[in-house]
Amino acid sequence: MEKSVPSPQEVAVPDGSHGLGHAAAYVRPATHASVDGGEMERQGRITYAPDIDERKGFGHRSSLGRSRSRDSISIRSVRRTIDPSVILPPQFRTLSFGIEETKRQTQAKKKPAAIEFGDMDYHTLSIDEIFTRLQTTRATGLTSTQAAQTLKAIGPNMPSPPPSRWFRNTIGYLFGGFGAILFAAAILVFVAWKPLGQPPALANLALAIVLVIVWIIQAAFSFWQDFSTSRVMASIGTMLPAECFVLRDGSLQRVHGKDVVPGDILRITLGNKLPADVRFVEVSSDARFDRSILTGEAMPLLGSVDSTDSNYLETACIGMAGTHCVSGSAWGVIVETGDRTVFGRIAKLTSTPSKGLTPLQREIYYFVAIIVVLMLVMILVVIAVWAGWLRKAHPDWISVPVLIVDCVSVAVAFIPEGLPIAVTASLTITANIMMRNKVLCKSLKTVETLGAVNVICSDKTGTLTRNIMAVTEYLVGKESTAALKAPGIYDTQTGLQKLATVAAVCNEAEFDASSMNLPIADRKVIGDATDSAILRFAESMAPVAEARSAVRSTFKVAFNSKNKFAINVVQAETDTSPLMMIKGAPDVILPRCGSYIDGNGFVERLEETDRQTVERTKDYWSSQGRRVILFAQRPLEQLQFQPTEQPREYEREIMGLALSELVLVGLVAIVDPPRAEIPEVVRTLRGAGIRVFMVTGDYKLTAAAIAAECGIITHAPKDIDDVTNLAFDDGYLKAAGIEEKRSTDSTLTRSIVLSGADIETLDKSQWNMLCNYDEVVFARTTPEHKLRIVKELQARDLVVGMTGDGVNDAPSLKAADIGIAMGGGSDVALEAADMVLLDSFAGIVEGVRYGRVAYDNLRKTICYLLPAGSFSEFWPVITNVIFGLPQVLSSFLMIIICCLTDCAAAIAIAYEKPEADVLMRPPRNAKHDHLVDWRLILQAYGSIGVIETVCSFAMSYWYAQRAGLTFSALWFGFGNTPNGMTAEAMTSILNTASSIYFVNLVVMQWFNLFAVRTRRLSVLNHRFNWYLVPAIVFALSIAILFLYVPKLHDVLGTATVPVAYWFLPMGFGLGLLLLDEGRKCIDESTESTEVIICGGGPTGAMLSALLGQYGVPNVVLEREPEITTDPRGIALDEDGIRCIQAVGMYDRMYSQIALCHKMLFISGSDNNLHKTPFNTADLTTSEGNTSHVGFVFHKQPELEKALRDAIATHSASQLQSRCTVQSICEDSERVTVEYTDARGATRKLSGAFLVGADGKTGYVRKRYLEAKGVRLDRCEGTNYEESWVALNWHITPPTPVTHPDFPLWKLGYTPEGVYDAFFPPDFRFLCNPARPSVCGRFGRPEDRLWRFEFVVDSTEDATHMASDEETRKIVFPYITHPGRKYGLSRDIMFPADCIETLRSRPFSFLARCCNYWAVDRVIVVGDAAHVFPPFGGQGITSGFRDATGLAWRLCHMYRRPKTDHQSLLRGWYLERKQQLEHSLAATIRNGEFVTNGNFFKAFLRDWVLWAMQQVPWWRRRMNRVGRATTKYHHLPGLPFLPEYGGGVNLPQVYARPLDGPTDTVAFTDDLIFARHKKGLFQLLVMVDEASQVDAVVKVAEGTPGLFGDFIRQGEATLLVNDLAASRSDIRDRIGWTIARIASGDEFAREEKLCRNRPAPAFYNAWRIREELKAGAKFIIVRADKFVYAACSNRVELEAALRSLPQCLHT
């Protein structure tokens, strides 16, 4: 079925004349074509009016049906009718599922309708029992008398028309919501006017009329809203036939359809529509019934006399009213008529409003309830005060009519009359905005719902994936091959030819004849996506038409989600017996196969090992996200039944034969790539706190792989839970004393993949556990499972969105809080859904966004309406009653505020744009977060309301005072006129005061409007809403109209307001706005720190730890909940070790993190790890710049753990996991990031600098700096770009117990010996021209981790090469030893079951580097700034170097905020780029060794290097590759002095302190940069012998300004370059660190430092002296261990000190 996605324009088309055909949904079987016109007449068939209609429409049915449903989903349309055939199926399917469900869970609560059907037994009774029950016979039927009596008793066979409910609805429109109150108020005021009013007050009449008008407008609005969204089902009565033939009194009689009764024997022939439910008593072999009106399924059902299903709704022995016979003929006994038929019951259910209230409706009712309760309480207070006090104390003050008006005034005051209008307008506006975004809301009620969902269950095919499928691989025999190669080898492979035939014939897809001249890929195909892909694959080998014409199809079983296979029985001209071809899910069919066809077309027995091979291939393909389809066949011999004569028996026989002894023909893998936008959509939804679950019919592994590609599953396959993790809850395990292996940390993301079969086994507590998972994939599900999933989630208070597009999805779409159909879905699904995504699944983001905006804007509307429209109106009434004051705002003006002046602005709020965080906060909790909560009440009443009320009172009484009516005269005045003032004068003053109160409110509300526009942001930071302008102009015009038209004054009690009284309110309004801005300022209080680090990988963590040492406040925001367990980087060079040492974690290096070994370079392609290397890089020596070994091979997770522990030791540093940076904004002083925290809340953090350490795809560069011109470019001069597969294995050595047959035991090998033999120590570069690789152990030796990385050829698919199958082919030859090596006859392979693959993933490498690493206050470091190829082990160390160079600079800027940060940071990255070149050069050098594919070059290389190795001097030089000291070239702005030997990386040696009680050897770094030293520069004073100490110390101490902020007093270090110097030679210098260099032997004796690492070889204790400028004595060293200046004397030292501030841009 080709799905077409309608455009919005198409959707809005009101008639069906040009709808795009959605043909397949309504395709009738071909036989139906004969059921028209003359053919029917010829058969003597009675024609019915509906049939004629249908015949007329038949040819156009598809388009009609389609366009109707399109029409029905337009929110603009008015009063539409809908085709019952799209509205009945959802109910039918729901009931059918319900029956299944209740059957399964007898304990569960049953739905009444489901029970009714579940209890029906007409299908299970024998025919005779039915005849007895209905007192009828097959031969004669009922007698006329019997029939007449029954008809009288049970009524005619007509479904009763759905109740019109017009009365109830009208009452609802008039008196629902605030309607009843308004109505009662109007009546009461009328009564107060006359007869109670003596004399009748005109103002009361006016008020009453206004109330009536408001009441009518309200009712009209409700009516319009309902009318415009209600759908009327087309008359269901016409769906039943007018006449039919029944057997009565022994003869066949034509009776009216409505006159049939249970017991009638009905004659059914081709084309007849069934008038009632019948149990078939006789069926012709070809009797088929089209039930699509009820089920939505186009395939007609073969009628049967015996029951075929225990479910009444699914059995084939029951014919249902409204369905019709499309072939053959039958007799049936009528069992139910009228409303009791399936049709009647479903029609009834359909016409009763099904869904409960939407979350928004519930909220609005909740709000109305609050207001009404408040109002009633206040009215009671008024009445009580009057009755208990005023009536007696001031009898003239409030008469009964006045009391009524007062009570009404309280009601009027409390009710925000404009609210219903504002709500409807707001939802309509939002729905229209959504429609512009290709999201169609079918009803206003559901506009907001998507904003509240917290789980979205999405189907896969077509929603997450493109539904454009293609075959990528196939398997014939046991060999899998790329599909592209198939056409080339088709002619030579008989097995493949057989696969092509089955693929062509057992396939429902067809090429569109009009496109047959196009290339296969471009042809149009009619059929579902899977069949289409297979069709193209088959056609690519041989014409499908030929294969199909060579056979004749005799029987078919269509694919369905329960069976998961399709069958086509064909008869070839040349064969005597038919052949059954079967296609479907491998997990279902493979177990039924007993043999297979090999590549040459021979049938072989399918042994267990063959089966495993096929399984492995299938699993591998599935794990790559491919859909795998298996093809099999079986020759059919000696069948008992004939397909035409005994179709049902034949079907049963075929289904039986399909259970076993199938011959496997082959498998195909079909790719359906995820839509490109999906990962982003999923990420956004997750950011919005919404969990996205996948529900698919696919196989588990396929589903999990696609889910991983879509970002729905974020864990590695080994970390994904399955149903066994739900087996026991934690409490049970604990009680049973079983230690739970699963992490119970609720802050961790947990993923699970379950199949449909698993779902069926879950109990309540397991569902509870399941619903707590963050990432869930439901595989191999049926539509019933979907419905169950929705219900279970809802039962746990989750608001569920469900997507779907098939007919069978309708029940779950209906059951979900919001059903979402895709634009191209079936009409039934479109009808059942609440929302339609017209373009793609990405539209859901807009749906969520605007759903939330609608809710936010409603809150804003309420917050806007309540202060003036409720609170400020209420107080004049209360003060009037209680304090005897005049009612200073007339009831009439109250209504004007509510319904006119406030209303336009309230509608304008609906146009407010989304606030920035709308998709970053979690969905509201429908249970706890209410539309109106105490915060809103406090703001609306307690804050804005109070201010507006006080200001308005003040203005009014101030005016009265100035006009001579003092407040004291009015206070407890109870209407008394002050002395000397006439009543008219007083009324006139009070009318003006009332108008002033009104003006004050109107004007202040303008400012309130701006205040409520944003929740937390300053109004200045929010985009302007231009609709506010006309709204304000409108309010002004209304005010002018009522106040400045003199004719209205007398009637309405209004008056002209002096101009001055317009301006003061503006001042008050401004004050109110400023106050609210202040509130937002406090609300918005952003956390702050000095440095924000985005990303807690190695680089970010190192930076944080270093900043912590310097006391610079910093926060690391890390997205992941915990350190990734994937050991990516493994090689760390000595600089990296030095950095680890710098953060105090050296002692973990060899005990927890890493091991050290040599690097061997091996040539040749003989897969021998033990071959003599042509070169050895002995990096275990300590001859480098740091006195560490040259390289270690570490476990990255352990390394990162050490770094995080280092962070934890500093109070200034903080690492926050599960925090994802979402947005960045910056001004000249600060950077502010918005991030979602572990609880999903959006928070803000501001800092002086933001460092993006978020990796190569990081947010900071991609989303923020790229727009500022930062690019991650390919490094100049490098063109290395290649894909590698990196494989990590965990090895468990075999033992004689586990592997008694392993041959090496006999030779005396121990398990450890076997491990060493197959996975030898030392790292190997396998310079194999065919497949360059590297391999070796990493982590601690006892970790037994093994890395193998190999190059992927450009012709290979990297993902495929990472598969188990391919990696085995490449790696196993290396761990298979020739038998002769051990004197054995057979080769020995290391046991595969002792190997666990921890990672096998491809990655591509290209040297890249950012052009700028810092722009303003935002910086990138580590992989975010540069990416390396492998071989150099430079990735992590480079990040460390970035961090080391940056940390002291950030600290400097922290201490001296006025520093020119741009220049300082530029200096940093210019230096870093220089060093990067060295790293890159080393990497490229190594790479050339390894990847050199040129035979001659390789040959030459091997020999030259081998020859050089023979000369010891050369050997040493070769062994110590890349261990030179780094030196920077000076460039302007770099902080070192080249003229004084600056820019050199200070070497590190061992030293023995001479200044303290301890006598242990240490690293010089630990002395010079000891943790307690806080200066960013250190002074290292160096002498060659102890006798020179006094002189240099004297010079230093005599140098003015030496110690200050940069170099701190007491932090200097004195190093004596004399191994023999002792403590007695040196006088203690107060506060100085004093030490002498130490020898390698001394170090080797130092157990703590040297444990587990090689003793220092080729160590040079004098390296510092040798690397620095000759004669250097006073060395100023930066905190990143680069020399600023190495001065020989005081003059140089002074000059260096003077230059420092300038060099540091301070």
Ligand SMILES: Cc1cc2nc3c(=O)[nH]c(=O)nc-3n(C[C@H](O)[C@H](O)[C@H](O)COP(=O)(O)OP(=O)(O)OC[C@H]3O[C@@H](n4cnc5c(N)ncnc54)[C@H](O)[C@@H]3O)c2cc1C
């Ligand atoms: C297969 C392979 C082998 C390698 N081998 C070596 C090797 O042998 N030696 C070597 O030195 N290097 C090697 N590398 C490279 C090394 O792993 C990287 O250079 C190193 O991990 C980079 O560290 P990083 O901290 O800069 O970035 P990453 O390690 O990528 O860390 C970035 C962090 O930022 C977080 N993050 C991302 N976005 C956000 C956000 N919006 N908000 C909050 N947090 C966010 C991420 O969760 C992540 O934790 C290898 C890499 C691979 C893939």
